[in-house]
Amino acid sequence: MKQLSTVLNGVLLVAVNILFLSSCNNTGNQQANVASNAQADAEFPVAYINTDSLLLNYTFAKEVNEQLMNQEEASRADFNEKAKVFQQDAVAFQRKVQNNGFLSMERAQKEQERLAKAEQDLAQLNQQLTNALMQEQEKLNRQLRDTLITYLDEYAKDHPYKMILSNTLGDNVLYAAEGVDITNQIVEALNARHAASK
Template structure:
C-alpha cells in the first residue's frame, strides 16, 4: 500500500516566511511624508530617499526573531506528527506480506483502517501548516504596521517629501546610492527593538 502522505515539511515555515517578506516589501513600497509647504517651495525643497525593503527584512532583528521562533515551533509541533507518519509508513509497507498471511477478510479490514489513518494524518499536516501560517501572519502584520509607522515618523522628523521602497517587488528601477537610507533605518529599528526587549526582560 503506497502512502500519499508527504514527509513533514521542515522548511515549510522558511518558505512561508520568504513569501511574507515579499508581502512586507510590497506593503512598505512607498511612504509619503507631506510637509504642508506651498507648491513652489516644495519643488525647491524636494527631499527624497529610499529603503531597500529586502535588505531591511533580512537585517531587522525582530523579523529574524519571528522567523526563528516559528521555525522552532514548526519543528517542535511537527516532531510528534512525523513520528506518527513514520509508524504509519512502516505498517503500510508491511501490509502486503501480512495480508497474504492473514487472509482476505483481515486485509480488507486493515486496508480500510490504513486509509482512514492516512486521511487523518494528511488532515493533521494541513491543519498544522495552516495554524502556523495564521500565527506567523498575525505577528508579521503587526511588524509591518510598526515598520511603516517608524519610517513615516522618521520621514517627517528628517523633512523628507517621499521615502520610497526598493527591492525585488518594488517598481523603482534606479536611484542614486546616496539616497539609500536603509542602513540608518535598520540601525534605528534594531536599537528600538533591543530597547523594547530589554524593558520586557526587566519587567519579568
C-alpha cells in the same frame, strides 16, 4: 520723405524695445519657473528602504524568521513521526496479506479501512499544520510591517520626507541619487528601539 524715415526709425526702435523687454520677461519667467520647480523638489523629498537589507539586518525580523522556522521544524517533526508510524502499519499490513496472516477476509478488510482512515487523517493533519504555519507567518509579517510603519510615521515627523519607497532587489527604484537610500539609518534606529523594548 526724411520725416517718414525718421518716423519709421522711431517705430522700429519702439518695436525693438518691446521685443527686448518681452524677451527679458520670458527669461525672467523661465528662471522663476526653474526656481519654483527646484523649490517644489525640495518640498517633496523622497527616500527608499532596501527591504532585503532591512530584513537581513533588523533584529526583530531575524527573531520572527527564527521563530517561524522553529515552529515549522516542530510541525514537520510531529508530522514525520506520525507518517513513520503509518508507514510501519502499512508495511505490516502488506506483510500479513502476503503471508495470509489474517484469520478472515473481513478482518483484513477492517484493517485496510483503518489504514485508509489513518492515511486520510494524516493528510488532514498535514493540511492543518500547513494552514497553521501560513497563518502564523501572516501574523508575524503583519507585526513586522506594523513595527516598520509605526517607526516610519515617527521618523517622518523629524525628517522632511513626503514619501518613503520600498525597494526589493532593485525592483522599484531604478535610479536614486546618493543619500536617498535610508536603509542603514532605519535599521540602526529599529534595532536600537527593539533592544530598548526588551
